[in-house]
Amino acid sequence: MDFSRIEVDDDLAAFVAEVRDFIATHVTEEVHEEERRTGGSFNLALHKALGAKGWILPRRPPEQGGAGLDRVRERVLELEMERAGAPDITLGTTRLVLTAVEKYAAPDLAAELVPKVARGDVRFCLGYSEPDGGSDIAAARTRAVRDGDQWTINGQKIFTTGAQNCQYTFLITRTDPDLPKHKGLTMFLVPLDSPGVEIGPIHTVGGERTNVVYYGDVCVSDRYRLGPVNGGWGVLRGPLDEEHFGAGHDDGLSDLGIGSSWARRQERDVRAAVRWARTARRPDGSRPIDDPRVRARLGQAALDVEASLATPGPMGRVRVSETMIEVAAGLVDLIGPEALLPHGADGCLEDGAFDYAHRFAQGTAIYGGTTEVFRNIIAQHVLGLPRPVYPGSRKLADSRGS
Ligand SMILES: Cc1cc2nc3c(=O)[nH]c(=O)nc-3n(C[C@H](O)[C@H](O)[C@H](O)COP(=O)(O)OP(=O)(O)OC[C@H]3O[C@@H](n4cnc5c(N)ncnc54)[C@H](O)[C@@H]3O)c2cc1C
Known part of the structure; x- marks a missing residue:
């Protein structure tokens, strides 16, 4: 097995030190405080500082705004950055969309946007989900109607995370309702400062801020269309596949499964629980860690998180999420009521880490595709099973009739 051991020479060690210096300067307590307050997973000063270093698109050469x-x-x-808990959702969605922009946008639009993205001045969010169902993205009903060189967009998207911090949304629209659902879609990059765009906050139990976005007679130039009219599904596939299957690096350095960054968060929570077990005192003066049952439960939690990190591809996505929910609940159960005190409350443990982990874990079963939808992906794309047939579908009716 290739464990891809990395030799850390002086040069690499200097780079690690440079990154840690950057983090000490820019991922400050104020950044964490803002995140706790807003849940936006974005900090403008930090994002711009990353841009100034060429670290938004770090592998690009300096002439493209990267750091090479x-x-x-x-x-x-x-x-x-992940270990430091740097807010990064908008960074992630911007990178995801950029691939499609470079592939499908008119060359002048791509040439205008890439340097702005690299500097941190332009950011993208994902406008897929609609109130009637986010799992079935191809059922989008938000309408785009063409009039010469302009399109008029009407509809509503939900859970457009980061819209309040982005300049454009990567919007899937219906342009031909008479075509089969995957074939009547067109993709746009809609400027979020367009008249008729209205962004409203949604705050989740996990402390995240996402949005409902209304589009009322929003006029968008054809310049902002990505890819062919009615060819939107093909444009969406790249970013969507990356969310479902990963970026496709096969270099021994990348995460094995989707959602590993969440699991690494949970590793920190388990370490926090071990600290609690070593320092807390029971009424008889003993420490929880002295109890073999506590050690066994902490060991099991650490093992479960490790196993989730070692589960590859879309299977990892399901395993990580289910482990997060179970382990977070298990830690609260082990530690007791104090684990439910939030950050800032009198007597809260580890800065409220256990309460936060418990709330945050729930959403991981939903966004980027629910764990049920990932099970379908595993069935079809990993195990090669046929597409599921649902009650009410024509296929089921046909098969019963025959
Ligand atoms: C915090 C947060 C942030 C998000 N950020 C974004 C974002 O930035 N952009 C964006 O576009 N969306 C975003 N989403 C939306 C997210 O992708 C959807 O919530 C998710 O895809 C599920 O869609 P839904 O909520 O409409 O549920 P539905 O699709 O209505 O599903 C309801 C239930 O039915 C199940 N189900 C649906 N279809 C199937 C099926 N085929 N087989 C088995 N079970 C099924 C689901 O698993 C779920 O349990 C976000 C959601 C949350 C909560």
């Missing part, structure tokens, strides 16, 4: 990092350095940057 090799894969090892890129991975170091990624892991150090």
